Amino acid sequence: MTTQAMDLAPKEEHAALEEADLQQRFDARIDAGDFIEAKDWMPEHYRKTLVRQISQHAHSEIVGMLPEGHWITRAPTLKRKAILLAKVQDEGGHGLYLYAAAETLGTSRDQMTAALLSGQAKYSSIFNYPTLSWADVGTIGWLVDGAAIMNQVPLTRCSYAPYARAMVRVCREESFHQRQGFESLLTMMQQGTAAQREMVQDAVNRWWWPSLMMFGPPDAESPHSAQSMRWGIKRISNDALRQKFIDACVEQAAVLGVSLPDPALKWNAERGAHDFGAIDWSEFQRVVAGDGPCNRERLAARNTAWEDGAWVRDAAMAHARKRENLAPKMPATSPPRGGASDLGRPGVERQEAA
Ligand code: BYC
Numbered sequence: 001m002t003t004q005a006m007d008l009a010p011k012e013e014h015a016a017l018e019e020a021d022l023q024q025r026f027d028a029r030i031d032a033g034d035f036i037e038a039k040d041w042m043p044e045h046y047r048k049t050l051v052r053q054i055s056q057h058a059h060s061e062i063v064g065m066l067p068e069g070h071w072i073t074r075a076p077t078l079k080r081k082a083i084l085l086a087k088v089q090d091e092g093g094h095g096l097y098l099y100a101a102a103e104t105l106g107t108s109r110d111q112m113t114a115a116l117l118s119g120q121a122k123y124s125s126i127f128n129y130p131t132l133s134w135a136d137v138g139t140i141g142w143l144v145d146g147a148a149i150m151n152q153v154p155l156t157r158c159s160y161a162p163y164a165r166a167m168v169r170v171c172r173e174e175s176f177h178q179r180q181g182f183e184s185l186l187t188m189m190q191q192g193t194a195a196q197r198e199m200v201q202d203a204v205n206r207w208w209w210p211s212l213m214m215f216g217p218p219d220a221e222s223p224h225s226a227q228s229m230r231w232g233i234k235r236i237s238n239d240a241l242r243q244k245f246i247d248a249c250v251e252q253a254a255v256l257g258v259s260l261p262d263p264a265l266k267w268n269a270e271r272g273a274h275d276f277g278a279i280d281w282s283e284f285q286r287v288v289a290g291d292g293p294c295n296r297e298r299l300a301a302r303n304t305a306w307e308d309g310a311w312v313r314d315a316a317m318a319h320a321r322k323r324e325n326l327a328p329k330m331p332a333t334s335p336p337r338g339g340a341s342d343l344g345r346p347g348v349e350r351q352e353a354a
Pocket of ligand 1: 053056057058061065091124125126144149152215217223228288
């Protein structure tokens with residue numbers, strides 16, 4: 001062994017011991033139900049798992065604006081248009097909170113955006129289906145946002161605190177989204193024409209099975225579930241959430257007066273839950289692999305939006321540089337400045353005016 005290697009060996013051993021100690025303390029915190037903050041030590045695999053899930057979630061919100069966005073200019077009334085605009089805007093906001101939560105883990109927004117635009121990153125399979133009629137908008141609210149809430153309420157207790165905090169607000173807004181969808185469908189079913197009722201049934205027939213796929217593969221085939229449950233990232237399994245969703249939807253469908261397109265759907269008193277038919281997991285795999293009805297269209301739309309937005313990013317950067325140059329230089333002993341509030345300083349205004 002060289003002298004250099006002999007010097008390094010105890011250092012490496014020390015680092016390994018320290019890491020084992022940190023890992024033990026991390027595990028104990030997770031077991032005690034503690035929340036982990038961005039500044040806390042965490043195993044690399046935990047960090048990567050979170051970046052994967054949170055960034056996929058953020059991408060889903062952003063891509064999820066597209067199917068409904070298509071109907072903003074086609075909404076039947078001003079009231080429905082205003083509601084839809086607000087909803088789509090909320091989804092954009094959710095994407096931003098989630099990108100910010102993922103950034104606390106050390107991955108930049110640019111890296112995440114690049115992964116989405118290149119088609120390398122995943123986003124929810126559900127947004128690769130087309131919105132063919134106005135009833136699809138209500139059905140997305142009812143079923144897609146309904147599935148989203150079912151999946152996301154447990155995430156408000158996720159062990160990673162910045163994600164959990166972001167999910168509190170997201171869930172409140174999703175709850176409004178789900179209700180507006182249900183109310184829109186109820187209006188069509190109770191006050192609409194026969195053609196409108198048929199439109200609702202057709203939309204429900206098309207969205208039902210893809211909505212069930214939103215919860216992810218069956219537990220037995222979910223590669224990440226066991227570890228994510230152990231870490232308290234996931235609190236309820238894919239299959240358990242899917243079952244809760246189905247049970248809730250059966251009752252809601254009865255109120256709406258629509259049928260769910262599954263002949264095998266029936267109450268099982270022994271299980272205290274509904275039995276349901278087989279999900280076509282080959283369709284799910286195809287859609288996730290990039291070959292769903294709208295995958296190419298969705299990616300193309302995001303890429304076009306990115307290119308069209310280049311001037312906004314350039315302008316924002318130019319403004320930030322200008323502000324930086326105009327900020328009065330403080331002596332080294334001064335306390336830190338208050339960021340944007342500097343713009344309100346008279347000195348800054350005078351210089352900008354000049
Ligand atoms: N679509 O081991 P698994 C919204 C992937 S936004 C595509 O179970 P995990 C809304 C999974 O990523 C809705 N891919 O993974 C927005 C993994 O792939 P990788 C989005 C899926 O992470 C606008 C592989 O399959 N919600 O609601 O433990 C308007 C194996 O799966 C899907 C979230 O993102 C899918 N459906 O569990 C309206 C919630 N399912 O990474 C509404 C947060 C699975 O190994 N995410 N995959 O290549 C989660 O809760 C979990 O990530 C999942 C999957 C339950 C989705």
